[in-house]
Amino acid sequence: MLDKVHDLFRLRTSPVIFFVSAGLIAVFVILTLVMPEGMASFWGAGSGWIYDNLGWFYISGLTIFLIFLIIVGFGRFGRIRLGQDDEKPEHSDMSWFGMLFAAGIGTILMFWAVAEPANHFAEPPRGESTGVEARSMEAASEAMGFTLYHFGLHTWTIFALPGLAFAYFIYKRNLPPRVSSIFQPILGDRIHGPIGKSIDIFAIVGTIFGVAVSIGLGTLQIHAGLAQLFGVSDADWNFIIIIAVVTIVATISAVLGVNKGIRRLSNFNIWTAIALLIFVLATGPTVYMLRGTIEWAGVYLSMLPELAFWNDTLADTGWQNGWTIFYWAWTVAWAPFVGIFIARISRGRTIRQFVAGVLGLPTLFTIIWFGIWGSGVFDIEFNGDGGLVDSVLEDGVETALFAFLAEFPLAPVTSAVAIMLVGVFFITSMDSCSLVLDDMCNGYEGKAPLHQRAFWTVAIGTIAALLLTATGEGGLAALQEVALVFGLPFFILGYFIMYNLSRAMREDAGEVGFLRTRRWLQTLPPEEYERRMEEADASLAEAVVAPDYAEGTQPENAPELEHAEQPPVVEEYRVRTGETPIIDPANPGDTGIPPRG
Structure with missing residues (x-):
């Protein structure tokens, strides 16, 4: 429905x-x-x-x-x-600073600038x-x-x-x-x-x-x-x-x-x-x-x-x-x-x-x-x-x-x-x-x-x-x-954030150089993955449904992680060789996937 x-x-x-x-x-x-x-x-x-x-x-x-x-x-x-x-920052420092206030407390600063000190x-x-x-x-x-x-x-x-x-x-x-x-x-x-x-x-x-x-x-x-x-x-x-x-x-x-x-x-x-x-x-x-x-x-x-x-x-x-x-x-x-x-x-x-x-x-x-x-x-x-x-x-x-x-x-x-x-x-x-x-x-x-x-x-x-x-x-x-x-x-969520963020950084980061980290493939919701498959979208060459990282990006001294097993939607709508997708970005229409129905 x-x-x-x-x-x-x-x-x-x-x-x-x-x-x-x-x-x-x-x-x-x-x-x-x-x-x-x-x-x-x-x-x-x-x-x-x-x-x-x-x-x-x-x-x-x-x-x-x-x-x-x-x-x-x-x-x-x-x-x-x-x-x-x-990767370099997408926005200049001034634009970044301005947008911080745009979404943050710019409205509150205007509202309370005089009112709070006076009260x-x-x-x-x-x-x-x-x-x-x-x-x-x-x-x-x-x-x-x-x-x-x-x-x-x-x-x-x-x-x-x-x-x-x-x-x-x-x-x-x-x-x-x-x-x-x-x-x-x-x-x-x-x-x-x-x-x-x-x-x-x-x-x-x-x-x-x-x-x-x-x-x-x-x-x-x-x-x-x-x-x-x-x-x-x-x-x-x-x-x-x-x-x-x-x-x-x-x-x-x-x-x-x-x-x-x-x-x-x-x-x-x-x-x-x-x-x-x-x-x-x-x-x-x-x-x-x-x-x-x-x-x-x-x-x-x-x-x-x-x-x-x-x-x-x-x-x-x-x-x-x-x-x-x-x-x-x-x-x-x-x-x-x-x-x-x-x-x-x-x-x-x-x-x-x-x-x-x-x-x-x-x-x-x-x-x-x-x-x-x-x-x-x-x-x-x-x-x-x-x-x-x-x-x-x-x-x-x-x-x-x-x-x-x-x-x-x-x-x-x-x-x-x-x-x-x-x-x-x-x-x-x-x-x-x-x-x-x-x-x-x-x-x-x-x-x-x-x-x-x-x-x-x-x-x-x-x-x-x-x-x-x-x-x-x-x-x-x-x-x-x-x-x-x-x-x-949401406040209680803050404690989960501290735990999950610390755990993720420890999992991904090595101890040498500039802290090289695993490169994770883009994770899409299943329904969006199916839509892009039907559209023969070349971006799926670097996308998964179950969170997973790319082969060859394991940093030294980082704990080993198993590759995530992708759900059925990937097996049905995606052609893969091992863990590497065979969708050719230069020819995304050639996926080998028959149309629905």
Whole structure:
């Protein structure tokens, strides 16, 4: 049945993964529209249990993941290249850096640049337990320490750990771009079976929820800016228009692909964000902001060892649940998508370059970004007329950025630029997400019909629009709680990632030279393998269904592995001599395989 529907719509994907994922998402949307309060209550109970019982698990786990990445990145395995041993990076450093933010936390930086320092300044996270008085200089220092903790090394660890694993298994072992591929050392060719498909379906659904929450929150911020500039009302159709515009542009970008769409938008946005940052620095208290940025970097580094294990045990204020644990659980929910996307743009880099780049560069930019904006907030409160923090607390965090820009010259222009930045950051999040979701369903990169690729951006936009307008805060709250609950299994996945990645590197790497590794043949899902066989695709000369490596690529001193026994589909549709395919790339039509039927 699913195959017939699949062929009717001219798709090229895994029918089970695609339709089951879409069906589960549709069921959630329908139930939320029918009973938003009930859904919010149900999922809220689950997220509440996580808050009350597993906060320590998130805090300690992320620190363990960070330590693991540093050890792997700067140990002997750091020299392994994510791709062929002589492969070069596909994208320039600047384009790579821009796309990291496009899929990562570019949207979050815009949303919280002013709001988080202002909130922690007015309500110090550890105020009563440490004697820090609200709105004092000590409160300002602690506010910046917590803000940078939330958006620095630990947040990027959430993306870097799965990203490194995906890059290794996809480009070193040539496995499908799916979450199930991470389990290949344990599951073998069962990554194509029910267990593997269940993992991928769960990952797709959880990613959709996490990104849809971000789109919903971003829509609120864009609307707040438009309301300030043009007096746009709170009517539902205004929210629908905002989401529709973002979705249309994201769909076009996704159809164009990484190089023509996402890369160009990402480069444009990162340069525009830097220009806005320079404008704020130049027209504001420049020296004050520069001094503050350096000081906040020191505050962050000094507080980091304590915060990395701080669980609010003694005071037990509950503050950590609403901020730190919420951030970690929500961000983890869309870590599979960001991880695969970062892997996709990082091919050809060494593990050391990957770890240093994904952890170091964004964290450095985050320190500069929040250092300048946060110092500007404190300057207004301590040396100016004040009132900005009160405005943020009264009007909501979505208005914070625009209230801040109102204190600077050319406020209408900079606010318009900020609205555009928020919009484009959400566009690049949606289009990169759609590409990754499509690859996860297909089990390979490329060759997907354009309407199939566009489906995911439309789905994300539709979910955000329906839940934001038809159910109001109830639907968005329910979706947020779902994302938090789905984030827990993904967080547990981190421990499997560490084990499987370590095991794979030990299996593949030798001890001499530049760590020559086995060259793994490309692994395709069975249904895609059959399609390419019928098309006489020459790429099958280097493809298998059961994960396997090429003959003659066994490095010295590496443990022996047996070649995988290929499933029946290979015996039926592929002509092989021993372990070497006889499909001639120069004459791929001559396969000797009779047509079906």
